[in-house]
Amino acid sequence: MTRVVVAARACIFCSIVRGEAPAHVVLDEPDALAFLDVHPLFPGHCLLVPRAHVEVLTDLPTELVGPLFATAQRLARAVESALSADGYFVAINNRVSQSVPHLHVHVVPRRQKDGLKGFFWPRHKYSSEREMDEVRDAIVTAYGGS
Numbered sequence: 001m002t003r004v005v006v007a008a009r010a011c012i013f014c015s016i017v018r019g020e021a022p023a024h025v026v027l028d029e030p031d032a033l034a035f036l037d038v039h040p041l042f043p044g045h046c047l048l049v050p051r052a053h054v055e056v057l058t059d060l061p062t063e064l065v066g067p068l069f070a071t072a073q074r075l076a077r078a079v080e081s082a083l084s085a086d087g088y089f090v091a092i093n094n095r096v097s098q099s100v101p102h103l104h105v106h107v108v109p110r111r112q113k114d115g116l117k118g119f120f121w122p123r124h125k126y127s128s129e130r131e132m133d134e135v136r137d138a139i140v141t142a143y144g145g146s
Contacts, residue, residue, distance in 0.1 A: 013049050013102035024136040026078075027143050031064060032071050034107070036136055041108050041116065042124050043135050044083040048072050048105040055101045056094040072105050078143035083135070085109035089116070 015021035016035060023035035026046055034048040050068055054060050060068065076088045089108040093099075110116065126132045 011053055011100070011102050013047075013100055013104065014053050017049065017051050024132050026136050026139040027071070027075060029071060031067055034071075034075055036132055037106070039123055040126070041089075042110075042114065043126055043131065044079050044085070044109040044139065046075060046079060046107045046139065048075055048107060050103055054103050056098070056103055057092055058094070060103060068105070072107060075107050075139075075143060078139050079107050079109050082138035082142035083109045086111045 012021060016023040016025075017033050025033065025035045027034040027048075030051075032048055032050055034046050037045040037047050048068070048071060050060060050064060052061075052064070057065075072090060076090055079085065080088045087110045089106070089110050091106045091108075092103070093106075095101075098104075126135070
């Protein structure tokens with residue numbers, strides 16, 4: 001059964017989509033929004049969300065799956081380029097380890113020997129709001145050029 005709700009009032013990601021909660025937005029498109037994760041694995045860690053409130057990938061209408069992943073592909077390219085990363089990691093948690101019950105795609109820059117092993121990942125905080133702004137701006141610029 002597909003459950004699509006335009007926006008769930010109690011969902012923080014829906015609040016971000018509506019512009020009611022602050023976020024460092026890196027892309028704003030008709031069907032999706034991406035912003036920096038406030039608890040990043042590494043600076044540049046983005047969350048890509050569909051504007052429609054769906055909890056997990058299997059709730060996303062089939063006609064939106066392709067467009068969402070095309071956007072994830074462009075975002076991954078932008079993150080890798082903007083941060084001069086060696087690669088990137090793309091993941092979705094569905095229910096288990098999903099901290100916000102709104103579908104979100106993690107796009108994380110990776111570097112050789114960055115310390116990620118298995119699923120025991122250290123978190124690397126931004127040093128300041130300014131660093132978050134700079135990382136966001138770099139991704140926005142790179143995304144526009146992809």
